[in-house]
Amino acid sequence: MAKVASSIAPHHLAMTPPMEAKLIAALPDDGVWQFEPKWDGFRAIASRSGEHVELMSKSGKSLARFFPEIVAALADLKETSFVVDGELILPVDQILSFEALQARLHPAESRIRKLSAETPAQLMLFDCLALGDQTLIGQTLATRRSAIERFYAEIEEQEGRRPTFLLSPATDDIAQATKWLIASGGALDGVIAKSLDEPYRPGERAMRKVKQRRTADCVVGGFRREKDGSQVASLLLGLYDDAGLLNHVGFTSAFAREDKEALTARLDSLIAAPGFTGKAPGGPSRWSNGRDSEWLPVKPELIVEVGYDQVTAERFRHGTALLRWRPDKAPEQCRMEQLHYALRPSQIPEIS
Numbered sequence: 001m002a003k004v005a006s007s008i009a010p011h012h013l014a015m016t017p018p019m020e021a022k023l024i025a026a027l028p029d030d031g032v033w034q035f036e037p038k039w040d041g042f043r044a045i046a047s048r049s050g051e052h053v054e055l056m057s058k059s060g061k062s063l064a065r066f067f068p069e070i071v072a073a074l075a076d077l078k079e080t081s082f083v084v085d086g087e088l089i090l091p092v093d094q095i096l097s098f099e100a101l102q103a104r105l106h107p108a109e110s111r112i113r114k115l116s117a118e119t120p121a122q123l124m125l126f127d128c129l130a131l132g133d134q135t136l137i138g139q140t141l142a143t144r145r146s147a148i149e150r151f152y153a154e155i156e157e158q159e160g161r162r163p164t165f166l167l168s169p170a171t172d173d174i175a176q177a178t179k180w181l182i183a184s185g186g187a188l189d190g191v192i193a194k195s196l197d198e199p200y201r202p203g204e205r206a207m208r209k210v211k212q213r214r215t216a217d218c219v220v221g222g223f224r225r226e227k228d229g230s231q232v233a234s235l236l237l238g239l240y241d242d243a244g245l246l247n248h249v250g251f252t253s254a255f256a257r258e259d260k261e262a263l264t265a266r267l268d269s270l271i272a273a274p275g276f277t278g279k280a281p282g283g284p285s286r287w288s289n290g291r292d293s294e295w296l297p298v299k300p301e302l303i304v305e306v307g308y309d310q311v312t313a314e315r316f317r318h319g320t321a322l323l324r325w326r327p328d329k330a331p332e333q334c335r336m337e338q339l340h341y342a343l344r345p346s347q348i349p350e351i352s
Contacts, residue, residue, distance in 0.1 A: 013083040013129045013137060014047035014054050017203035021192055024208050027177055028193050034141055035177030036170045038190040038209055039124050040098055040310065041089035046123060047130075048074055048082055055088075063088070066104045069116045070123055073164040079154060085127035085200075087168075092119055099313045125152055126168040129200055137200045144200065145170060172196070181212050189310065213307040215323060216338040219331045220302040221246055222275040222295045223267050231260045232267055236281050236295060237306065237320070239336045245278030247336065250316030252306050270298040279314075300331045311339045 027035065044063055045056045053074045055063045064071050067088060090100045100119055106112055128148040129137045136144050152167040171177060181191045190211035198206065221238035225231065234253035238246040255263065274280075275297020282294060306320035314336065 013135065014045065014049070015056060015060065016045055016083070016129060016137070017060065018043050018045055018058055018085055019127075019201050019207060020058075020203065020205045021207035021209035022205040024210055027174055027181065027191060027210050028208055029174055032172070032196045033174075033193045034145065034170050034172055034196050035174065035180070036126055036168050036192045036194070037180050037188045038192045038211075039087040039089055039168065040096055040189040041087040041124070042101055044086055044088050044123070045129070046070070046074055046082075046084050046086060048077070048080060050080055051075070065109070066106070066112055067116065067121050068113065069120045070164065073123075076158075077155060078158065079132070079151065081133065082131050082151065083129040084125055084148060084151065085129060086123045086125040088121050089124050089166075090119060090121045098310070098317070120164070122164055122166055124166045124168050126170070127200065137202070139199060140197050141194050141200075142196045181210055211309055213309055213321070215305055215307050216249075217303055217305050217326050217329055217334045218249065219246060219300045219334045220267075220298060220304060221248060221300060222281065222297045224251075224295050225264075230264075232264045235302075235304065235322075236275075237304070237316075238276055238278075238300070239334050239338065240332060241278060241336050243278075244332075246276050246300060246331075247278035247314065248276050248281045249314065249336075249339070250306075250308070250320055251281075252304065252320045252322045254320070254322040266302075267296070267298055270301060271296055272299050273297050275300075303327070303329045303331060303334060314339065 021038075042063065043058045047054045047056075053064070053071050055067060055070060055074075057063050070088065088101065089096050090104075091097070092100050097119075100115075101121070104112060104115060104121070106115075125148055127141075128144050128151055129135070131147050131151060134147075136147055149167065152165065155165050177191050177193070180188060190209050193208040193210070195206075216239070218237035218239060220235050222236040224233045224236065226233040234251045236248060237250050237252060239249050240246055275295075303326040305323045305326050306316075307323055308316045308318070308320045310317040
């Protein structure tokens, strides 16, 4: 695998696609690795060349207009030439909010300005591709980590800059990384492993990531059919809140095809409004005579245990993995308290 030439001018690295990670089952213990928390935010390459500041997303699109407070802070730094890799995070009441980050991707500049003032984002730094007139992309991670630590130390010397920029913790101790992994699922999206001996590999899955899947027992409050209307396509999952309302929290479609016929028959026998009594999928159910509706409500009798990774706005952010049916549990035992929410970044030292 060819290394990126170290002769590339630093300002040309602003459009560099970030190095990505391959999902693995367990933290690697062969070789020389640096472990870092995987933050739950927007990946970004931040750069400055004189007066020009840029903030690029993983897809190669500029994020600068959506995060003017970060651009202003970058422009205010003493260092005028750099390319750094990091994660845009946004704390709301000291807890990271992915939903608040998504709200920034708004077409109205006035709305963005308002949000940036009310809930300013932060940039969590963890790699350095260029600093001053030195290009580091072809250097080892050990060298690049030293550079990003120097860069951050200079930022700390500037009064008022520390709340905008943070330096992600890093360790070569797998026991420490395991503690981070156990605490993941909120602000932490898992743990990243990077080889200390390798250069930065733009766009390649040269890093490794491990996620901690969590489980929840959920009530099936409804289901969707396949496009032809014959069999179940997905189960709609719910949890009860303190008011006794069943709220839609996500879905699962991870069941074997050979089980669909029997499952569909069971669900058909349970069809009854309202299904969800609190928050419902896509708003109020359009249930009327079965197949013509967007989703079908069922009596809250079926309980399923699912595996999930992240929670955003009281919902599973992604589809869940169906682990097993739970006929031994009562529906009212399936409550919102099962959901794991964000860990504060400030809590990281507590688990170090």
